Amino acid sequence: MLIRNVRPWGGAAADVRVLDGRIAEVLPHDPAVQAQLDAAPDATPPGTDHLDGRGRLLLPAFSDVHVHLDSTRIGLPFRPHTGAPGVWAMVMNDRANWRDAEVPLPERVAGTLERMIAHGTTRVRSYAQVDVDCGLERFEAVTAAKERFADLADVQVIAFPQAGLLREPGSVEVLEAALAAGADVVGGIDPCELDRDPARHLDLVFGLAEKYQVEVDIHLHEPGELGVFSTELVMERTRALGMQGKVTMSHAYSLGSVSDATSRRLIDGFAELDIALATVAPAASGQLSLVDLAESGVRVGLGEDGQRDYWSPYGNCDLLDRTWQLAFTRGIRRDDLVEHCLAIATMGGASIMDHGSPRLTGVADRPGLAVGDRADLVLVDGETPTSAVMDRGSDRTVLHDGRVVADGLRLVG
Numbered sequence: 001m002l003i004r005n006v007r008p009w010g011g012a013a014a015d016v017r018v019l020d021g022r023i024a025e026v027l028p029h030d031p032a033v034q035a036q037l038d039a040a041p042d043a044t045p046p047g048t049d050h051l052d053g054r055g056r057l058l059l060p061a062f063s064d065v066h067v068h069l070d071s072t073r074i075g076l077p078f079r080p081h082t083g084a085p086g087v088w089a090m091v092m093n094d095r096a097n098w099r100d101a102e103v104p105l106p107e108r109v110a111g112t113l114e115r116m117i118a119h120g121t122t123r124v125r126s127y128a129q130v131d132v133d134c135g136l137e138r139f140e141a142v143t144a145a146k147e148r149f150a151d152l153a154d155v156q157v158i159a160f161p162q163a164g165l166l167r168e169p170g171s172v173e174v175l176e177a178a179l180a181a182g183a184d185v186v187g188g189i190d191p192c193e194l195d196r197d198p199a200r201h202l203d204l205v206f207g208l209a210e211k212y213q214v215e216v217d218i219h220l221h222e223p224g225e226l227g228v229f230s231t232e233l234v235m236e237r238t239r240a241l242g243m244q245g246k247v248t249m250s251h252a253y254s255l256g257s258v259s260d261a262t263s264r265r266l267i268d269g270f271a272e273l274d275i276a277l278a279t280v281a282p283a284a285s286g287q288l289s290l291v292d293l294a295e296s297g298v299r300v301g302l303g304e305d306g307q308r309d310y311w312s313p314y315g316n317c318d319l320l321d322r323t324w325q326l327a328f329t330r331g332i333r334r335d336d337l338v339e340h341c342l343a344i345a346t347m348g349g350a351s352i353m354d355h356g357s358p359r360l361t362g363v364a365d366r367p368g369l370a371v372g373d374r375a376d377l378v379l380v381d382g383e384t385p386t387s388a389v390m391d392r393g394s395d396r397t398v399l400h401d402g403r404v405v406a407d408g409l410r411l412v413g
Helices: 031-039 087-100 105-118 137-148 171-180 198-212 224-240 260-273 290-295 319-329 335-353 385-391
Strands: 002-008 014-019 022-028 050-052 057-060 062-067 121-129 154-160 185-189 215-220 247-251 276-279 300-302 377-380 396-400 403-407
Touching (some): 002 377, 057 385, 062 276, 062 319, 062 335, 105 396, 121 137, 121 335, 137 154, 171 198, 198 224, 224 260, 276 335, 290 300, 300 319, 319 335, 319 385
Parallel strands (some): 121 154, 185 215, 247 276, 276 300
Antiparallel strands (some): 377 396
16 A cells, blocks of 8 residues: 555654555655656556555554543433442442343444554554453453454453452352453552452452563552552562563552652662553542653553543543543643654553554654554544644544555544
8 A cells, every 4th residue: 555645743744655554665745746646547567555644643553552442422312420439339330230221232342443543543452341240241342342343453452350359258259260261451549439359459460470471460549658668569469470561550659649769769660670551631639740650651641531421521532532631631831742652652652552653762752654564554633742642533444464455534344
């Protein structure tokens, strides 16, 4: 494929040649050559598809590394929020309602993933709740959507014990059943506040990760020193088991609230152990600095969390919209930092899902569009990358492995 007249990361107009799912060549755009191609399309080499970029921005496709596809209500009638404060109360609210939706769960999951792809997300890491209430039902719905859209997006499934592992007998067994059924990642959650036995909780999670040779993702809502304590236990196990590069801390939005020295120590520890962070751009104070994380080489990705579900009425399947939220909630105005948020939403998440993807090396780094990079791309209207984040236009074309899979917010084919 030859993608004509696009502006990689908002730079000069270029023509991008894609071969075997990778970027093979990036050349300055020559309007005269395009005029010749337009006048004599039959003269182009056989088997070459042409995509007219029309001067749009060319960006790496989005990577959502923290989404709960199994709880979605995208596309369904709006319902009033009924959740109560606290993780356990929210779990019980979800448990009381998720089966009563107007559309069966597999259809809801598939429909939400379809909208995400149409908006430009071709890499997805989704949670699938497993507990004594739902068993593997929710896991199987997410796995089915992963298989259905396997040609359009890369999807990893996290077997996630949302209700903890120690509060209800049988929780560990159903978590292991999901791993035996092919889950890509094993999850954990609030080892102190929810299960109230952090060592036992984390020993179970990391033990299963070692047994099934999968990565770990820990949901951490715990505040202040408590969150720091749980994080230190995660770091201890990462080091002891040699799981560097295989652990992600999700949320973890209070780790910057204790002291500057503690924040520095945690960031240095994440860098040493290659522990990644996944954020959903909450409006929370006390978060670790995106700049400090980037300059230290810590991988950071973005996700939409639950989407219009029983936990929250927010979310719309558009990670460009969540990129705006990341910049807004962090009080960012400078163009380079807005663009850094965009880099987090694209290649930041990609580096969490695929260790072979280019990593961000600092706030000025804009990877993902060089020769040899995977051709998972999105074309979007905008004067600059910052304006694209602010305007979040609908004129988008999405490529996965060098093939157009969506255009105008609809799947192709």
